[in-house]
Amino acid sequence: MHHTRYVRRLPPLSWLWLLAIAAGFLGVGLGLRDPWPADEPRFALNALEMLHTGQFWIPHRAGEPYPDKPPIFMWAMAGAIHLTGSVRLGFLLPSLVAALGTLALVMDLSNRLHGRRVAWLAGLALLSSFQFGLQARTAQIDMLVTFFITLGAYGLLRHALLGPDRRWWLLGCLAMGLGILTKGVGFLPLLMLPAWVLLARRGQAAPLTWRDLGLGLAVILGVVALWVVPMAVVTSFSDDPSLAAYRDNILFKQTGERYADAWHHVKPWYYYPVEVMPWAWLPLVLALPWLVPAWWRRARRLDARVMMPLAGLLLVVVFFSLSPGKRGVYLLPTLPLLVLAMAPLLPGLLSRPRLHWLGAAVLALFGSVFLAAGILGALGLPALARLAAYHGVTPWAWWSLLGLGALLLLAWCRPRHGLLALAGWLAVFWLSWSTWGYQLMDPARSPRDLMQAVVSRTGPSAWLAMPDFDEEFLLQARQPMVQFGYHTPDEAQFQRAFAWLHEAPDERWMLVPQHRDGALACADLALARDLGVQNGEAWWLIPGRAFAACAGDAAAAPLYTAPTTLAALPATRRN
Template identity: 25%
Template sequence: MQNKRWHSAIPSLLTLLLVLAWLLPGLVGHDPWKGNESRSIGFVHSLLSGAPAAIPTLAGEPLPVHPPLFTWVAANAAQSLSDWLPVHDATRLTGGMFVLLALIFSGFTGRLLYGSEHGRLAVLVLIGSVGLLVRAHEAIPQSALLAAYALAGFGFALSLRRPLIGGALAGTGIGMAFMSIGAVEALALLLAAMLLPVMAPAWRTRASLAAALAMVVSALPWLLIWPLMLYQQAPGVLAEWWHVDTLGRFALLPAHGGMGTLYYLTFLPWFAWPAWPLALWALWKARRHGLTAPGIALPLLMFLSLLGVLSLTNDPREIHGLPLLLPLAWLAAGSTYTLRRGAANALYWFAMMTFLVVIAAAWVYWSAFDLGVPARLSAHVHKIQPGYTGEFRPLMVALALGYCFAWLVLLVLLKRTPQRPLIAWAAGITLAWGLAASLFMYPVNARMSYRSMISSMEPALPSHGCVASQDLNEAMRAMLDYWIDLRTLPVKSLAQSHCPALLVQYDENFPPELTADWREVWQGNRPGNRSERFALYRRVQARH
């Protein structure tokens, strides 16, 4: 009996091993990267430096772009791990923790909707999704949103068996979605909850009323506590957040234009591969009599609700679509055992050939970066990335070889089962990320980090007085505060500035034109990046 239990536990253990091999590399060991990650780390650094917990603050300025759940959790993690990890690594680990929670709850949901075997399949589809690969390893609040959606989906599914517990979990997920990004994403979940009884008879019972009550009660604290705290401390910041970053996101308001109706459908073919064709197959199989079944209705409504709400916003971005992967993964997991043999074999061979090419390309480009061979390719890649000096790193090479060997062994041992294509693809994605994290983390870090550029600028800064800034992006402001404790004073015109120094960001095609009162003392950019340039000026004549 014990041997039988151990044998049945092996697939779950292998899935866990694959998840860890996919998730852990790249979470620590490199600088904050430009964009969303630098901004998130800037919020955490500001909170640790004494900013009010209720007021999202970046480099000394209130910036209520989203509620502070991720910042709060990451700041606590950074304090707890301060003896072992810098703030940016601890913040990135927080993102990884939320992604792991999303995988766990998505697996639980798959088990409830389709059966025990399908929980692992939902996880495999998620880690195999191309669009999640890089985002899962960044310090971004959208990782908390992904966990919130997975928890809400699990709560909706569980409410059919345990109404009060399921409703409470669904409400917690809705509240977490609000506290992660804002009201738009929470609204999409509420819309799905209201439509479930309309579409699916399974949620049209008295028990569902108890689940709905539990959902509302559990969601209310998440929806009310932070806005009340912010109102008490900074009512103006709350009003700005509500009008600009909540109501202002909707393109239907007269002051805004440019709806992103079709945007989220245009990038899904690569972003949600291989989930979307499997999800379409599930819908096709259920087209006549199964669309109201819980395993179809729940993920379909969650997908359509979020897609519909996001399509009415005026800031369409790929990162906002991360939760769309969850319902697609559930539908894909439910369709795996019904996939025709020819389609399953095609996906398996496509995965094998794709990642054999990835292996070959990775080692050739690594050789060009770190060994200088072949010489022509080496000259080309170092021209693209001029700030990187190649170096042979035995530990990183051994790790990359280990990923290649493990993937090849897995392919040899895989039996011809309906799960084989998903396992092969998820393992291939894991291989690709393992190669990226081991062989290319250093050159990518040289390109994506502001650290070296800020270090080169630091000697040119004034020893006394403030530094004004013009057109400086939020990521750069955050990293100046994080690396050298410099908080610039943003100005729209030089007439507003009384500072002896001015830092300007500009495009190389449109260099700044300043008066003779300013003298350029430094200019620079991230190595390899030409469009995003910076210049530091010192005032020649003091004001009287």
């Protein structure tokens, strides 16, 4: 039982101190990198176009309506870029603030339900979770929607477990509405309703009246309507067919059809428990052999403080598992619920010697793999050399030090403190990722240097076409660019591009991957400039006069002018 001394030694201070430490820990690396594909450049481009055009209601990507997500996350990123005056500083801020908000909610509720020391342990558990650390440092929508989902769960649980408190219930419903406007799944806290009703009937939770339920649903729908109704009116009465297509896509294809009949990211039903939870919930997942029987005992006692978040957690996993389309990031909202469900059990878990030995074994595995990969890569192992060349990164020294650090931590803490050593190594990993890792990976993940090379060859006033474009290239452009519709078939895009180039062949250029040589069979590739490898692909810069023999068709595809490039922004916003 010697491990319980860690619980007794926790500082007798407000959990706000841990929140301040988390802000510094998660904020390391801000401003050290550009937005990386796949999602980050897209959202940064959306945000910059909002700031440049003043069109905030309907997001646009390179001049074209962007129908995949509602605008709240783009609003947040646009606001952060405007406030900081910098893309590099601002694009990660919404995720950072959302992560800190999620952490604060989990710790505050744990404090109210179980006391200050358990709140500290709950905060440390969430902060050490691998997926939480990853998404807090990633400019994707999921961290923000997780905050709204957690606020919705917080309001629901304050009403059910510490109430009745209708104000918190309605605030939670407001957050669910905002979550729906962020990524559609903001309603997930409502999956706790069956457990709430059951526990209320047994006298273990405050009752949920029909009036409160009706008011809550009205708040959720009202918040959603604040954006959906004006958007539907504007797009329905517009003469622009792209806006009508935007309305139908955002209301139907990206909601019900995406869930019931997904067209990508199709995975088997067991994807989450087998392929995602083992790494996303690390190191908390190591405690499941002890958590499951403890949860069962608490369920038999009808402990609502554990049963309600646990029921929500299980139903969220089931909900996402029923859809054929699955992504690991979808499980991020389960982490706050997991921590709330295990919070009162955390002091006991730290007294389990076998759990610490399990943590030590995992750390030894990580250390051995990183150290071996770093040494073998430095020695020139062909498979690793090819991998490094493909991605344009040479991480051998970084990996070697991570592996050596893991083994040194294990030797210092000994296996009887293995779980703490694993958590400490994860902290080292994230700090090195946000500094050394960013410096290594940014030139390979961001085409900043390539686009600078393009403008140095064409001149800043020359126009550039990019069929089948990638957002990171448009984001980093230093000159005006055009694209031909994100979902337009490739053949039609090239036909439209040829027609556009014919209009001013001495002033217009095309940027294209070299693997598209089949579509360029008509071009004089002797005039092409080889730009080298970027983002795993070799690139050509081709002047317009090289396409004199290519048949173009101005009616084959739409033509969109990207209204925002870094060259069009004030200098302070470019970096």
